[in-house]
Amino acid sequence: MTDMTSERGLALETDLGQALAALLRRYLDGAREATDELPGGPRGYQVLVNATAANCSNQATLAQLLGIDRTVMTYLVDDLENAGLVERRPDPADRRARQVLRTTAGEAALTEAGRRIRAVEDHVLGGLADADAQTFRRLLAAAAVDAPPTDHSMCDVVPEC
Amino acid sequence: MTDMTSERGLALETDLGQALAALLRRYLDGAREATDELPGGPRGYQVLVNATAANCSNQATLAQLLGIDRTVMTYLVDDLENAGLVERRPDPADRRARQVLRTTAGEAALTEAGRRIRAVEDHVLGGLADADAQTFRRLLAAAAVDAPPTDHSMCDVVPEC
DNA sequence: AGATATGATCTGCTTTGACGATCATATTGT
């Protein structure tokens, strides 16, 4: 078994992409169940998480932040809006743009879904001791922070965003 | 800026899925370039990495390991085989299954692509100090090891696999 | 030997997501 494990784990240990993909797959497997009440599934959840005024949350920014196409974002927000979880509102600073904001119902849905997602996250990191899991989360966040490519481009010029 | 950064980072810090996805996206952006000579791109590379006799590398196992559909795996291996990078060989232990093994040319291609992928990996983890990056790799591998769902099912009964 | 199970391939279907073009609205320059 030890032979096999070491052989098997070799690619996972050396290949960052494979390990990341495996972990994300596992996460999404659980997240799909945890978010089956939300329109858009895991992606709808991510939008909901970020649909707050503090994030200058127009659709383009959200799309860029989550790495999905802006045309897909339209349908995603449509569905969330039809479900009454978010609402579109013209940005007072630039009324071409439309902010995507959680409604009260959206807050409640987020709280509930967040609880279930949290359980999934814990399950995904179940192979790590608590301290290691915490360290992993910290390093992951640090590595990911500057991941969104041209993230600050539109917020730099709008400080109050 | 600090306000914005903390707001912005909030989702990344608390939401495992979002951070994982952002990091993987970044990896794939680089990996696509790094593997543009290989059939199948990043996925072809992953297959190539795992196409070794030590991994009981039949197509079903590979597909499960990489989380891709078995019908897609057929085409993927077809392309790699046509490019002369791997060869199919009936498993002597079970001639229904076909082992996918790297050829000499495949080894060379893997070495070259691996070098470029390594650079991408380093870039992806560029936000971390070297020691932190190493820790992250270690924890990621540990968390991912038992990720492939029913991984051991077919190898448990074939010890020499 | 016959029945059943598994692996690989092939075929068709459906969904998803990305890309390009277009439309609507707001901002800027004169």
Next chain:
DNA sequence: ACAATATGATCGTCAAAGCAGATCATATCT
């Protein structure tokens, strides 16, 4: 104020990938 420009949102098209079903070859069980 009005044209020119810019930005964001939407629509239509298309390729990639997953999914289900059927077929064939080989293995295993009884």
